[in-house]
Amino acid sequence: MPASQNYDWDRFLAPASAAVHSRFQQRHAGKRILVTGAGGSIGSALVLAIAGATPGRVVLLESSERALFEVIQKLEGGFPRVAREAILGSCGDQMLVDRILDRFRPDMIYHAAAFKHVVLLEANPFAAVRNNAIATYTLAQAAVRHQTPKLVLVSTDKAVNPRSVLGVTKRISELAVVSLSSSSTRMNAVRLANVIVSSGSVVPIFLQQIAAGGPVTVTHPDATRRFLTLAEAVEGILAAGSSHCEGRILVPPMSEPISIIELARFLIHGREIPIQFTGLGPGEKLTEDLVFDSEVSEGEIDGCLQVIRTPALPAEELVRMVEQLVECDATRDFRQLAEVLHQAVPEYTGETLRDCC
Numbered sequence: 001m002p003a004s005q006n007y008d009w010d011r012f013l014a015p016a017s018a019a020v021h022s023r024f025q026q027r028h029a030g031k032r033i034l035v036t037g038a039g040g041s042i043g044s045a046l047v048l049a050i051a052g053a054t055p056g057r058v059v060l061l062e063s064s065e066r067a068l069f070e071v072i073q074k075l076e077g078g079f080p081r082v083a084r085e086a087i088l089g090s091c092g093d094q095m096l097v098d099r100i101l102d103r104f105r106p107d108m109i110y111h112a113a114a115f116k117h118v119v120l121l122e123a124n125p126f127a128a129v130r131n132n133a134i135a136t137y138t139l140a141q142a143a144v145r146h147q148t149p150k151l152v153l154v155s156t157d158k159a160v161n162p163r164s165v166l167g168v169t170k171r172i173s174e175l176a177v178v179s180l181s182s183s184s185t186r187m188n189a190v191r192l193a194n195v196i197v198s199s200g201s202v203v204p205i206f207l208q209q210i211a212a213g214g215p216v217t218v219t220h221p222d223a224t225r226r227f228l229t230l231a232e233a234v235e236g237i238l239a240a241g242s243s244h245c246e247g248r249i250l251v252p253p254m255s256e257p258i259s260i261i262e263l264a265r266f267l268i269h270g271r272e273i274p275i276q277f278t279g280l281g282p283g284e285k286l287t288e289d290l291v292f293d294s295e296v297s298e299g300e301i302d303g304c305l306q307v308i309r310t311p312a313l314p315a316e317e318l319v320r321m322v323e324q325l326v327e328c329d330a331t332r333d334f335r336q337l338a339e340v341l342h343q344a345v346p347e348y349t350g351e352t353l354r355d356c357c
Contacts, residue, residue: 022231024238024302025053034059034106036091036139037113039067041198042154042233046110047071049234051079059085059104061113092135094142101146108241109151111139111177114170117200118158121165122282122352125337126329132169134329137176137322144185152240153177153189155249157226157288160191161347164283168341168348172321175344178247179312186246191308193226193254193288195233202260206267214273216264219280224257224287239302249295249308257287282352292347 028050035050037043038060044067050058058075062068065088072086085104089096091113100106114132115121121128136153143151155174158167174189181187196203202225209216228236236252243250264275280286291297291308298307313321321344328337338350 022049022235022238024235024242025049027242028053028055028108028238030054030056031107032057032059032104034061034100034104034109036061036109036111037154038062039064039069039071040112041230042192042195042237043110043112044071044074045230045234046112046237048074048078049238051075051082051084055082056107057083057085057104059087059100059106061087061089061091061100063088063090063113090131090135091139092130094138097139097142098145101142101148105146107149109139109143109148110154110237110241111136111151112154112237114154114173116156116166118164118166118283119281121169125165125334125353126332128165128169129325129337129341130329132166133172133176134322134325136173137180137318140177140180140187143187144180144182148185150241151177151185151187152237153187154237155189155191157191157193157290160289160292162345163285163348163352165341165353166283168345171345171348172325172341174249174310175313176318176322178249178310179315179318181247183246186244188240188243188246188248188250190237190240190250190252190305191290192233192236192252193228193290195228195230197230202263203267206264210267210271210273214268215276216268216273217276217278218261218264219278219284220286221261221277222286223260223280225260226254226257226288226290228252228254236305239305243301243305245301245307247309247312248298249291249310250301251290251306251308252304 033050033055035047038047039062068086115128156170159171162168162171177187177189194201206216240250294311296309298309300306324340338353341348342350
């Protein structure tokens with residue numbers, strides 16, 4: 001049984017602060033920093049935390065016009081003197097990424113851009129491969145070409161023993177940065193669990209369902225997840241950016257697995273609102289893992305990050321895998337895609353992957 005009953009449930013109801021304070025903020029003072037996915041839940045909180053350290057310049061890359069506009073408004077309201085550049089586009093656009101790195105010469109890249117909704121991506125696997133896996137490889141290769149000193153990928157526990165398209169594409173993203181890392185361009189991935197207030201996560205969904213009078217939908221009575229507050233997630237990401245290791249998976253402290261039905265009952269708080277079990281959707285798991293059996297712990301750094309050594313791919317194998325994914329995307333070859341994903345990440349069987357447009 002997960003350790004839910006001893007959990008500090010009040011953290012779920014604490015409002016997310018617009019400004020996240022981290023002991024690692026000041027290590028970003030005067031730095032030129034690129035944040036991809038800068039308008040997302042995590043990306044925007046990361047941008048504001050970096051802005052609080054008075055960076056030399058923060059460059060925001062975001063594919064959503066609305067999200068980019070909103071984070072710029074927050075910056076103008078809270079940190080009007082911080083030099084910034086807002087760029088509407090994708091980190092999968094190689095020409096755009098090269099221009100950004102050439103023009104702004106960032107000291108550090110935080111790569112938070114990703115598609116992340118499990119069930120939705122099961123129905124759109126080519127979009128997931130293109131935006132999560134291929135785009136991360138494109139960005140990492142550009143960082144190497146331009147000798148960017150550091151790159152941190154924001155990853156997820158769903159990348160471990162993945163069952164979903166989201167999980168396997170994020171695992172390939174991890175492999176890309178770990179395999180391309182070097183002493184001149186240090187790359188790591190920070191592996192997060194569920195961030196409580198992030199868009200599409202379970203807590204905001206439950207609160208919306210409760211406000212509408214229910215029912216609150218839970219996939220399975222035995223489902224569990226680990227959680228991080230937004231402040232904890234940003235702390236872990238900034239710590240990863242401050243570290244001096246390279247080619248590693250970094251895991252911040254997080255909760256023990258928490259029962260989702262207990263979470264639902266806590267949020268319902270005695271009101272007459274029913275709970276409805278929907279069954280696990282395509283790609284969903286009862287619980288998530290934090291490390292592969294093939295990974296090795298190398299201790300902790302900065303008192304808050306577990307350092308994990310994960311198997312890297314030889315350069316030629318990484319290139320071949322990405323080329324195959326690009327070909328699958330171009331031809332929309334569903335069966336070949338399933339095979340390439342399985343070859344890249346043998347733990348992924350593709351059993352929930354289905355043909356699509």
